[in-house]
Amino acid sequence: MTTGNPPALARRLGTGDAVVIGLGSMIGAGVYAAFGPAAKAAGSGLLIGLVLAAVVAYCNAVSSAQLAAQYPTSGGTYAYGRERLGPWWGFTAGWGFVIGKTASCAAMALTFATYAVPGPWWLQRLVAVAGVLGLAVLNTRGVTRTAQLTRILVTITLVALAAVVLGIAFGGSASPAHLGGVGTWTSGGAYGILQAAGLLFFAFAGYARIATMGEEVRDPARTIPRAIPLALGIAVLVYLVVGVAALLASGPARLAESAAPLTTAVTDAGAGGLAPVVRIGGAVASLGALLALIAGIGRTSLAMARNRDLPGPLAAVHPRYRVPHRAELALAVVVSVLVLTVDLRGVIGFSSFGVLVYYAIANASAFTQQAPHRRWPRWLHVLGLLGCVVLVATLPWPSIIAGLAVFAIGLIGRLLIRRRRTSGGTDPE
Numbered sequence: 409m410t411t412g413n414p415p416a417l418a419r420r421l422g423t424g425d426a427v428v429i430g431l432g433s434m435i436g437a438g439v440y441a442a443f444g445p446a447a448k449a450a451g452s453g454l455l456i457g458l459v460l461a462a463v464v465a466y467c468n469a470v471s472s473a474q475l476a477a478q479y480p481t482s483g484g485t486y487a488y489g490r491e492r493l494g495p496w497w498g499f500t501a502g503w504g505f506v507i508g509k510t511a512s513c514a515a516m517a518l519t520f521a522t523y524a525v526p527g528p529w530w531l532q533r534l535v536a537v538a539g540v541l542g543l544a545v546l547n548t549r550g551v552t553r554t555a556q557l558t559r560i561l562v563t564i565t566l567v568a569l570a571a572v573v574l575g576i577a578f579g580g581s582a583s584p585a586h587l588g589g590v591g592t593w594t595s596g597g598a599y600g601i602l603q604a605a606g607l608l609f610f611a612f613a614g615y616a617r618i619a620t621m622g623e624e625v626r627d628p629a630r631t632i633p634r635a636i637p638l639a640l641g642i643a644v645l646v647y648l649v650v651g652v653a654a655l656l657a658s659g660p661a662r663l664a665e666s667a668a669p670l671t672t673a674v675t676d677a678g679a680g681g682l683a684p685v686v687r688i689g690g691a692v693a694s695l696g697a698l699l700a701l702i703a704g705i706g707r708t709s710l711a712m713a714r715n716r717d718l719p720g721p722l723a724a725v726h727p728r729y730r731v732p733h734r735a736e737l738a739l740a741v742v743v744s745v746l747v748l749t750v751d752l753r754g755v756i757g758f759s760s761f762g763v764l765v766y767y768a769i770a771n772a773s774a775f776t777q778q779a780p781h782r783r784w785p786r787w788l789h790v791l792g793l794l795g796c797v798v799l800v801a802t803l804p805w806p807s808i809i810a811g812l813a814v815f816a817i818g819l820i821g822r823l824l825i826r827r828r829r830t831s832g833g834t835d836p837e
Contacts (some may be wrong), residue, residue: 416625417482417707418551419729422475423631426557426618429700430639431556433614434645435565436516436697437565440553440670440690440755442611443654451595452587457604460672462644464605464799465791469640471774473633476619478781480628482732483711484620484704490715490772496819500673501769502712503818506705508762511699511740511755513540514746520694521831523687536731536747543699544740547706548726548733551624559694568689569650572670575679578654582677595660599802606764606799610756612640613763614697617704624707633783639735652815653815654707673749706736717822746826757807758760758814759799765815768796 421429442762446454466820475488485504521536547554576582596604618625619620654669657677666672670690674682710732713722728734746752771793775786800808 416484417497417710417725418734419624419626419628420550420552421555421621421625421631422766423635425552426621426625426631426635427642428559428562429555429621429703430614430618430635431562431642432696433617433700433704434612434639434643435562435569435572436611436614436700437443438543438608438611438697438756439650440646440668440686440693441519441653442457443663444666445664446607447660447669448601448606449587449596449607451660452592452655453594453596454599454608454660455648455651455655456593457601458608458644458647460605460646460795461600461609461612462834463725464767464792464795465609465640465644467788468636468770469636469797470526470633471767471771471789471792472619473636474774474777474781474783475770476622476632476636477629478534478777479785480622480625480632481711482620482623482707484622484708485766485773486708487711487715489769493769493777496822497717497769497772498821499712499822500815501766502708502717503767504762504795505708505821506718506757507818508713508759508766508811509701509705509816511700511752512706513739513743514703514750514752515755515759516694517741517747518745518751520691520698522719522753523691523694523723525835533748537744538746539698540697540702540740540743543695544702544736545547546783547699547736548729548731550622550729551703551731554632554699558696561692561699563695565689565693565730566646568692570686571682571685572674572689573653573681575651575674575685576657577676577680579657579674581679582653582656584656586657587655588659591836592660599756600801602684603804606760606803607623607756608647609799610760610765613759614639614643614700617670617700622706702736702739706732709735709739729825757804758810759802760812761807764796764800764803765811768793768800771796 450457481487486498489501490498517540520539521532525532525535526680622628648689657673663669671686708724712718722735724734771789775789
């Protein structure tokens, strides 16, 4: 249970704001990077993987929306897991989200700097830190400021992607032959397609941001169930169009070899002049994803701190702006240290592991909801849970090992802390 009577956040977000924040989370740097490793795993079958990832994401989305309507508070699946399954399940979801997405923050910051500054590595790292600190400070000035900037970044990102698709379509070198025959579509086998789905799921994970910010949404029982599926549907459509265009331009083999698959696609399509547009779009998309990540982690950290699963001071809410300012500033410091010391741009698999566990718990939590709170059939939650488990099992093995290690550290640490609190008579549970 929570301690005391924690201050609440302000409900200032409407349906449009929630959709934009979800889009800012999903249409981020993943669209500029994820098609490469997905093509390596599955060839042209990455499109099948994309559809599978979208199906699993939809199941997860409706589970999150149904839970958020009943529990319109901060924390997302951390809060839902605690309410429906118990504190340990909630902690597992929250820990995986905070740790995995903190690594993603560092990755997005470095990706932004790579696109924005072609210069030396030290300059890129300084620019990345500046981006992190700037967005964190803006987030502490109120959720409406976050929504306003996200709307601008999403618009620029969509314009850049539209330019890429049109450039490929009219560049003169795109061809259906680049998709290959049946052998190309099944070159990775079922395992390769499932692995591509797990990697591409990284791109859809952002709809959780709407749920984690449930305490700041107006009329959450109506707004969240509308906003989450709508944002996901738009993101799926964008990814399908971009994925098909990239394959028509370059084919799966070229994409698999490229560290910047959309740049390769426009060049191969005869529209190399659009390479600067790809660079601008990648930088802006990375900023949008980073902004949404900071907001989502801040709210989950707030919820965990309220229950003493993270340090209590992180539960502070700014008296004027009504945001978890300490949690977001602490996150900015941690991410800045990571940016200056390690290169985490390869964390797609690790992040997918944490997020898939997070949503597996969301699906299990939604399955337990009673009829008055049920908006979708239970079989969707079962399908979502099974989909998460299958996609986790097919991720690259280094990602699985890293994910298991991180969860073990968190769970063992919580056990030791609880034992110490129990012996001292201060265990909140």
